[in-house]
Amino acid sequence: MDKLTGNTSSKNTQELIIEGAGCASCVGKIEMALNQINGVDSAEMNFALRTVTISGDVESTVLIKAIETIGYNASSANDISDDDLLDEKELADEKYYTSLMRQVWIALGLGVPLMIYSVFGGPMTVETSLERGVWLFIGILCAAIMYFAGKHFYIGAWKSFINHNANMDTLIAIGTGTAWVYSMVVVLFPMALPEMARHVYFEATAMIIGLINLGLALEVKARGRTSEAIKRLIGLQAKTARVVRDEKEIDIAIEQVLLNDIVRVRPGEKIPVDGVVTQGRTSIDESMLTGEPMPVEKVEEDEIVAGTLNKTGSILFKATRVGKDTALAQIINMVKRAQNSKPPIGRLADIISAYFVPVVMIIAIVSALVWLNFGPEPTLAFAVISATTVLIIACPCALGLATPMSVMVGVGKAAEAGVLIRNGEALQTASKITAMILDKTGTITEGAPKVTDFIISDEQYTEAYILTVAASIESGSEHPLAQAIVDSAIEKGIEPKSVNEFQAITGHGVEAQLNGQKILFGNQKLMLKNDVVLNDFVNKAQKLADEAKTPMYLAIDNKLAAIIAVSDPIKKDSTDAIKRLQANGIRVIMLTGDNSATANAVAKKVGITEVFAEVLPEEKSNKVAELQAQGEIVGMTGDGINDAPALALANVGFAIGTGTDVAIESADITLMRGSLHGLADAIAVSKATLRNIKQNLFGAFIYNIAGVPFAAGLLYPFFGLMLNPVIAGAAMAFSSLTVVSNANRLRFFKPKEH
Amino acid sequence: MMIINLLGLVLIGLIIWWFWLYKPAKAVDSRSENITIIVNNGVYQPSRIKVAAGKKTSLQFLRKDGSPCAATVLFPEFEISEELPLDVSRNIDLPSMSPGEYLFHCPMKMYTGTLVVE
Numbered sequence: 029m030d031k032l033t034g035n036t037s038s039k040n041t042q043e044l045i046i047e048g049a050g051c052a053s054c055v056g057k058i059e060m061a062l063n064q065i066n067g068v069d070s071a072e073m074n075f076a077l078r079t080v081t082i083s084g085d086v087e088s089t090v091l092i093k094a095i096e097t098i099g100y101n102a103s104s105a106n107d108i109s110d111d112d113l114l115d116e117k118e119l120a121d122e123k124y125y126t127s128l129m130r131q132v133w134i135a136l137g138l139g140v141p142l143m144i145y146s147v148f149g150g151p152m153t154v155e156t157s158l159e160r161g162v163w164l165f166i167g168i169l170c171a172a173i174m175y176f177a178g179k180h181f182y183i184g185a186w187k188s189f190i191n192h193n194a195n196m197d198t199l200i201a202i203g204t205g206t207a208w209v210y211s212m213v214v215v216l217f218p219m220a221l222p223e224m225a226r227h228v229y230f231e232a233t234a235m236i237i238g239l240i241n242l243g244l245a246l247e248v249k250a251r252g253r254t255s256e257a258i259k260r261l262i263g264l265q266a267k268t269a270r271v272v273r274d275e276k277e278i279d280i281a282i283e284q285v286l287l288n289d290i291v292r293v294r295p296g297e298k299i300p301v302d303g304v305v306t307q308g309r310t311s312i313d314e315s316m317l318t319g320e321p322m323p324v325e326k327v328e329e330d331e332i333v334a335g336t337l338n339k340t341g342s343i344l345f346k347a348t349r350v351g352k353d354t355a356l357a358q359i360i361n362m363v364k365r366a367q368n369s370k371p372p373i374g375r376l377a378d379i380i381s382a383y384f385v386p387v388v389m390i391i392a393i394v395s396a397l398v399w400l401n402f403g404p405e406p407t408l409a410f411a412v413i414s415a416t417t418v419l420i421i422a423c424p425c426a427l428g429l430a431t432p433m434s435v436m437v438g439v440g441k442a443a444e445a446g447v448l449i450r451n452g453e454a455l456q457t458a459s460k461i462t463a464m465i466l467d468k469t470g471t472i473t474e475g476a477p478k479v480t481d482f483i484i485s486d487e488q489y490t491e492a493y494i495l496t497v498a499a500s501i502e503s504g505s506e507h508p509l510a511q512a513i514v515d516s517a518i519e520k521g522i523e524p525k526s527v528n529e530f531q532a533i534t535g536h537g538v539e540a541q542l543n544g545q546k547i548l549f550g551n552q553k554l555m556l557k558n559d560v561v562l563n564d565f566v567n568k569a570q571k572l573a574d575e576a577k578t579p580m581y582l583a584i585d586n587k588l589a590a591i592i593a594v595s596d597p598i599k600k601d602s603t604d605a606i607k608r609l610q611a612n613g614i615r616v617i618m619l620t621g622d623n624s625a626t627a628n629a630v631a632k633k634v635g636i637t638e639v640f641a642e643v644l645p646e647e648k649s650n651k652v653a654e655l656q657a658q659g660e661i662v663g664m665t666g667d668g669i670n671d672a673p674a675l676a677l678a679n680v681g682f683a684i685g686t687g688t689d690v691a692i693e694s695a696d697i698t699l700m701r702g703s704l705h706g707l708a709d710a711i712a713v714s715k716a717t718l719r720n721i722k723q724n725l726f727g728a729f730i731y732n733i734a735g736v737p738f739a740a741g742l743l744y745p746f747f748g749l750m751l752n753p754v755i756a757g758a759a760m761a762f763s764s765l766t767v768v769s770n771a772n773r774l775r776f777f778k779p780k781e782h
Numbered sequence: 783m784m785i786i787n788l789l790g791l792v793l794i795g796l797i798i799w800w801f802w803l804y805k806p807a808k809a810v811d812s813r814s815e816n817i818t819i820i821v822n823n824g825v826y827q828p829s830r831i832k833v834a835a836g837k838k839t840s841l842q843f844l845r846k847d848g849s850p851c852a853a854t855v856l857f858p859e860f861e862i863s864e865e866l867p868l869d870v871s872r873n874i875d876l877p878s879m880s881p882g883e884y885l886f887h888c889p890m891k892m893y894t895g896t897l898v899v900e
Contacts (some may be wrong), residue, residue, distance in 0.1 A: 113867055117872070193801075197824050247850075394794070397787055
């Protein structure tokens with residue numbers, strides 16, 4: 029295999045991707061630099077592909093360094109992609125399954141006939157010399173089975189043992205080994221044992237090896253299904269891209285696309301990397317990432333995202349993020365990480381499994397001693413059976429699998445619904461949220477406000493003039509309300525002018541000089557602070573606020589000139605989504621910097637009764653702390669930019685992304701789609717996953733707690749019942765399979781229809 | 783009988799000592815030699831690895847065990863979880879770490895190893 033990564037050396041050829049090679053003369057320079065390295069036989073560059081093929085026995089890191097010293101960037105093209113990794117994993121799993129099944133048939137081939145023989149009363153004892161001969165033959169056959177079908181248990185047990193470690197292999201190896209050794213002693217030295225104890229257990233050894241291999245094989249199959257979601261995400265990546273190089277369009281592998289490459293995408297093709305449209309218009313289906321079913325129109329300057337599907341037009345775009353930097357690659361990475369992280373609920377199982385195996389070994393010894401000291405005849409046979417059964421029935425696997433399997437499926441399921449969960453802890457806490465704070469702008473509302481009303485108070489100004497002044501003073505501000513005013517002006521053909529002495533007063537508004545006039549633009553607080561007389565315009569503003577609009581006062585030279593009202597439309601499904609949250613018993617609270625009249629009006633429309641209005645950005649996190657002090661487990665939802673401290677302080681921070689512009693690093697949970705239904709979905713998935721984990725843990729604990737004493741023979745004194753080691757083996761093999769299957773049930777989980 | 787009981791107790795004592803009390807002292811130093819951690823038969827080999835503190839490092843893993851359990855390695859403190867392909871070595875980049883001991887393990891903690899950062 030020559031698919032070695034990074035700095036391993038290999039005799040074979042390797043390929044590097046070169047960045048920054050803009051002209052044909054670079055080819056000679058790069059080739060020469062590489063050819064000078066000791067050990068390089070030849071280096072050839074393909075300028076169109078921007079790749080260089082090197083043969084010789086040199087580590088890739090050396091080659092990359094050599095290229096970097098002459099001013100280019102290089103990376104190994106032999107790095108394994110997610111796609112390859114997945115294919116290989118599937119192939120490896122398939123191979124593993126086949127080999128396990130072969131072992132199952134070998135072991136059960138001997139175990140089942142022996143089992144049937146013993147169940148139907150065939151004597152499993154050694155009395156005559158003929159019996160001795162037959163059993164000796166079967167014993168040797170059994171040893172062969174242990175070698176061919178169970179070698180991995182014994183090697184694994186030994187390797188772990190010398191590393192001061194114990195695992196499932198240890199239990200199986202000692203359990204089956206004890207049964208076999210005892211049986212061989214019976215066969216070889218029957219006289220050393222009392223007559224009643226001359227019983228062989230070869231069938232147990234063969235059956236247990238067969239059954240546990242069968243359990244493992246079925247588990248491999250079932251596990252494959254738990255990673256379906258990530259498979260689907262990885263499958264979204266295009267394999268090739270059509271880039272324009274040297275004025276020609278060529279198809280190249282996706283790994284070779286460089287930053288700023290111009291890429292062509294035709295109708296029906298996947299977007300290969302993230303970028304900005306430079307030519308053409310089209311509609312793009314982003315549902316695979318956001319869950320949003322409607323295709324999105326894209327024109328020049330619009331951003332497009334890798335993995336989405338181009339529907340109607342042919343476009344050219346400039347690559348802005350490639351390789352591991354694309355939003356899709358980051359999403360895949362995040363989901364993978366989250367799938368393997370553990371929620372706190374799983375920690376107890378972790379602690380237990382660390383001590384589990386040695387404890388079970390001790391229990392087995394104690395159990396054998398008790399039988400030897402106090403048991404009925406034949407004590408030795410009972411002791412061996414109880415010890416074997418205890419070792420075999422204990423299942424650290426079920427305990428260890430309980431949490432990770434459910435998390436794997438749950439996190440994947442959430443990702444399919446456009447909900448990215450950062451880690452296991454966020455998953456668990458989200459299921460316990462009691463209060464949810466929603467930021468108003470951009471979360472409950474579209475976040476794209478429009479100018480709705482104009483009330484001019486000073487007749488000497490025209491609407492056009494007022495708009496010019498307002499747009500000019502706001503053009504430097506990044507506030508969404510400011511943007512609405514600037515947009516409205518541009519729409520009417522008004523160019524904003526430049527202002528002097530611009531000053532933003534947090535929580536109040538802005539102040540500046542324009543044409544020698546002092547302009548104030550902001551809320552009532554700003555006007556009062558500057559002694560601007562408002563008269564009955566306060567009532568007019570109030571009326572606008574009652575209609576869920578945001579009124580802003582414009583004063584010229586400390587004299588009120590106009591009120592401009594801006595309104596931010598509520599997202600069409602916000603009301604339904606908020607109802608879903610409330611139906612879950614969650615206290616929903618709206619938080620906004622807006623005035624309380626506007627805030628209350630919006631809240632009323634969407635069915636929220638608690639409102640924190642006129643909250644300054646830096647006070648947002650105080651509100652989170654206030655609720656936490658009341659004993660609430662607080663979820664905070666915002667757009668992830670100005671809400672960062674509040675998101676960080678909340679028990680669970682939800683960042684709401686519009687489209688695929690995801691703020692992946694900022695929040696515990698990221699909603700890729702703008703709809704608030706994502707919140708309710710996230711909580712529903714978390715609850716379902718936690719329920720699933722609890723079922724698994726309960727099952728695994730009960731199984732081990734009940735199974736072990738039963739196996740030790742606790743029922744014998746009362747009912748004369750002794751558990752057969754073969755049944756213990758079957759129970760053990762299927763307990764972990766049960767856990768994996770239960771986790772798989774989560775795949776069918778559907779958040780409530782909306 | 784007395785001897786058997788004593789033997790049993792000694793065995794229990796040995797189990798406790800071997801699996802719990804015994805602390806391996808030797809750790810392989812990744813700074814002085816190029817190491818590949820072999821993942822096979824239920825163990826990481828070597829399983830105690832010294833790395834330098836305050837510096838980004840990388841470790842090379844090579845999985846030889848087909849069991850799905852061995853297919854992922856986790857470094858929980860650093861939120862790292864990486865797939866290990868079968869029979870293909872893979873480099874895992876580690877961030878710069880402060881001195882201490884950190885566990886790395888498979889999702890079920892059957893394979894465990896320790897990073898000794900100093």
